Amino acid sequence: MPTDSNKFLGDDQSTELSARRTGMSFQRTRMSADRTLMSVIRTSLSLIGFGFTIYQAFKQLLDAGLLKSAAAPRRFGEALVVLGIIMLVLGIWYHIAFMLELRRHRQQFKIEGLIHAESRFPPSMVLVVAIVLLCIGVMAIYSMVIGGGPFG
Numbered sequence: 001m002p003t004d005s006n007k008f009l010g011d012d013q014s015t016e017l018s019a020r021r022t023g024m025s026f027q028r029t030r031m032s033a034d035r036t037l038m039s040v041i042r043t044s045l046s047l048i049g050f051g052f053t054i055y056q057a058f059k060q061l062l063d064a065g066l067l068k069s070a071a072a073p074r075r076f077g078e079a080l081v082v083l084g085i086i087m088l089v090l091g092i093w094y095h096i097a098f099m100l101e102l103r104r105h106r107q108q109f110k111i112e113g114l115i116h117a118e119s120r121f122p123p124s125m126v127l128v129v130a131i132v133l134l135c136i137g138v139m140a141i142y143s144m145v146i147g148g149g150p151f152g
Contacts, residue, residue, distance in 0.1 A: 023115040026106045033098050034126045040091030041130050044084040048137045051080025055144050078144050085137040092130050099124065 055077030058070040103121060110117035 019115050022109065023117060023119070026102065026109075026115070026121075027119070029102060030099070030121070030124075033095060033102070034124055037091055037095045037124070037126045037130055040087060040095075041126070041133060044088040044091070044137070045133060047080050047084030047087065048133075048140060051077045051082075051084065052140050052144070053077075054080065074144075078141065081137060081141045081144065085134065085141060088130060088134050088137060092127065092134065095124070095127060095130070099127075 054073055058067065058073040058077070061067045062070045106115070106117055106121065109115045
């Protein structure tokens with residue numbers, strides 16, 4: 001039974017199925033981009049977490065009087081946090097650029113009548129998490145650099 005959406009792409013059932021498969025491929029590609037950003041988040045979180053932990057552990061040892069100097073571990077901890085932040089910024093930038101390009105391709109396919117594009121293409125919740133983690137990382141490095149006091 002033909003519907004109005006079938007008339008848009010033609011009455012041929014194989015054309016309709018092809019259009020739907022192509023439309024779903026955009027959703028799969030979007031989910032793949034989200035998974036890639038999640039990988040960047042995991043790695044960045046590890047770097048930021050390890051860097052802050054190393055920094056705090058040696059700060060506590062210095063405060064307890066067990067160490068006389070801990071400049072090298074401080075710099076190492078700071079470097080790990082900065083590396084995590086840089087990686088996260090690059091991952092967010094790549095994700096946004098990729099998603100904008102994917103949306104442009106999807107819109108072009110819709111204009112050409114190759115797909116229906118009836119489903120929503122919502123913003124990525126993974127991107128929101130990445131931005132929140134970026135803010136946390138920036139606060140961590142700020143507290144390490146500004147709040148360092150006599151440490152180092």
